[in-house]
Amino acid sequence: MTTTLKVPVRIRSTVVGAMAALAVCSSAHAFTTSIGDLQAQVSPGSAMFLGQFSFNDTIGFSLSAPTMAAFAVQGQTLNLGYIIPAAGSLSLSxxxxGTLLAGPGxxxxxxxxxxxxxxxFQVAGSGSGLYSVNWYLSPVPEPQSYALALAGLGAIGTLMRRRRSGDNDER
Structure with missing residues (x-):
């Protein structure tokens, strides 16, 4: 004997609606955060994040002075007794x-x-997992630094010329 359970239409449509909402929510994930002034932190530095499903995360940052910079994104695996896998198919912009400076790469x-x-940074990836954004910053010298370096080179050149002419006078 087969028993058939009849579910009222109202409950059925609520369940179907909830399942559709879960499917939409689980298919894409994005978050926005800020990690502050990168120059106030140790360089080289990094920050680790958890990407979920197919994600497109935005990570804000600031720079307190002009700098030469290098950035990279990479998947990270973490073992805490259970393994948190690395995010896949990563790209960084x-x-x-609103102006794109570099990327995606x-x-x-x-x-x-x-x-x-x-x-x-805008980080996109697929599959749930950890990723890190890494940076290396080096300060850009101010124009006064170049002037001081040139003045120092000029002083050294003058001293060497005097020394050389002093050596010639003794002969």
Missing amino acids: IYKG ISFSGLSLAAGNDYS
């Missing part, structure tokens, strides 16, 4: 305001960036 170097607080 770098923006200042997985690493960039030799970027000359001005001071500002409206920078962001």
Whole structure:
């Protein structure tokens, strides 16, 4: 004997609606956060995030002074007694305001960036897992630094010329 369970239409449509909402929510994930001034942190540095499903995350940052920069994104596996896998198919883009500076790619170097607080990384990937954004910053010398270096070279040249002419006078 077969027993058939009849579910009222109202409950059935609610269950179907909930399942559809779960499918939509689980198919894409995005979050926005800020990691502050990168120059106030240790360089090289990195920040780790958890991407879920197919994701497109925005990570804001600022720079307090002009800098030469290199950035990269990579998947990370973490073993805490259970393994959190690395996110896959990662790509990184770098923006200042709404303007794309570099990307998409997985690493960039030799970027000359001005001071500002409206920078962001956009990281896209597939599959749930961990990823890290890594950076290396080196300060851009101020024009006064170049002038001081040239003055120092000039002083050394003058001293060497005097020394050389002093050696010639003794002969």
